[in-house]
Amino acid sequence: MFKLLKEKLSKTVSKISETIKKDVETSPEETKEKEDIKKGGIGTAGSDVLKKVKEKVTHKKLSEDKFDKLFQELEITLLENNVAFEVIEKIKDDLKQEILNQPLKRSQISKQIKETLENSIKDLFQEPENLIEKIKHKTEPFVIVFFGVNGVGKTSTIAKFVKLLQKNNLTSILAAADTFRAASQEQIEEWANKLEVPLVKGQYGSDPASVCFDAIQKAKSKNTNVVLIDTAGRMHSNTDLMDELRKIIKVSQPDEKIFVGESITGNDCIDQARLFNEAVDFNSMILTKTDIDEKGGAAISVSYITQKPIIYLTSGQLLDDIVKFDKEKITKTLFG
Template sequence: MFKFLKDKVKKAVSNISDKFEKEGETVEEVPKVKKIKKVEKKKEVVKDKVEIKEKLREDIAPVVETVKEELKKQEVEEKKKEVKKGFLSSIREKVVTKKISQRQFEELFWDLEVELLENNVAFEVIEKIKQDLAKDLVDVPIKRGDVEKKITTSLKKSIEEVLDVEKVDVIEKIKSKKPYVIVFIGVNGSGKTTSIAKFAHLLKEKGFSIVLAAADTFRAASIQQLEEHGKNLGIKVIKHDYGSDPAAVGFDAVKYAKQKDLDVVLIDTAGRQHSNINLRDEMKKIIRVVNPDLKIYVGEMIAGNDCIEQIQEFNKAVKIDGAILSKADIDEKGGTAISVSYVTRKPIFYLGVGQEYGKLEEFDPQKIIKNLGL
């Protein structure tokens, strides 16, 4: 997952680091050399008995002179070593750093900006990353050899902030009310009906009782598709005839859930473009009639910036509560997952990571960071 973006980001960061090292202004900082404390040698004082002092003086005089000479030599050598050590320490402690101006940063960031744009990262997100990196890099002395690490750390921190949207525990919310009504919306071909079936499977595995509502009455194939999923999962599907009122289907599903004391109602709706005013008004009617507890947008990650634009428009129209992104397993770019929450300030609940019913994965920002190699 996200291999393409991971490779591109890694390459861009490496390029920026290399250019930073080559083009950045060199700054040498020499810290004050700490004074080395003079080591005082302990002198051993031998107190001779007065009675034998005079007697031994003549015998040990030559030895004493020899010892004195040796001590003088050792003291000179120690001083030489101390001077040498202090000099070498100051050389080793010299910090050679690099720093760049705002103009240089703009030129260097272009490499990363292009890669992010090509991998479906929203413009607003790129601007945020740019500001964060500039704050950490412009006119900031960085040790030579630490530039790439500094850039990577700053980039990771910025993307973590981009993904930092208040988490909503959908399962806990479902436990809070009965029946809990969820409406799914999105454009045609986004994997909406399949995502609903996966979510129904997940809920059933957790012990919830469910009813499905086939409120996409504009496509007979959609009704049949949801019915097929219902049979496979052993879940009741409420449907009306092709072309009937979608809001009525949703209403009947909620009514059925109340009668049967079911936990959850999952309502499928017709895929629609945000620019289609009639279908948008119909969607508002469904929401008004069933009064859902949660409105989930389903978009496919491989749609890239189109998905980001669509979710923004749907959010303006009906105030979505969060998203499920389908086809995450085949999206090597990953920019959509990074951008959706930031531009809407709404959480991503799940990622679709395969065709099987069990292939619905709870969204984990740290896993996204890891997949990007940060």
């Protein structure tokens, strides 16, 4: 993840830093004091004055006009890598606060810009709760509803999450609440058999909310730790399917509502998350296919846009290809 963005950010920051070093005009006071040095007109203040003059000569201040011109290049880099406009504006404001009209030590300009960018991006992410610990602390079955648009890898993500639960000695049951798409129940049934977990399903065309209700009742009777509800992929604009999702949530009363988004779709993923959040107010997100997302704009933007945390990232085809989201690792990947 972030291969292209990392390369472009590094080049852009270096170019901006060099431009600041070369192009920012020296202040009139700095020019006068440089001339005084040449003329020997320092006076009797000795080393203190020399120190003051040296500080002015080795530092620069950036005007707002110059900042805006330089930021345009960084803005283009971020836009090309699917970073949301609101996020770009936030990064711009952070940079302005840190470097605009502030003394910039020439030798530290690149480091200062990089550190400000890193802190700004790190601040974009909402802190996730430890979902595994939340599950362990509930005595009754912990109900999770997964949803998103078609083709994002939602069902395979659920399978990976089942495997993660098993590693933490937690039992689960699957609810095949996608009674809409052909072969959807066979797909999740295949995973259930492979993982050796029970599956509750209904007839195609039946009410998916009733499948969820039955799964929760079965989990209660078997003292199962977690109920994982797999819903039909749907576009936020499909009124009937969104109403169906709201009914599933109303009936199942989930402890966690998870939006599953495909990282490589960039701004589409961001827009989908925004609209699903407005529709059903989800708790957290899982981003899929991050191993082939060379830009990473969705991962950087989506938490800030929705004000909800990313809890896991998935990649590859193996059941173990799921990792807890870590903003420290993300920023180190970008700037390390």
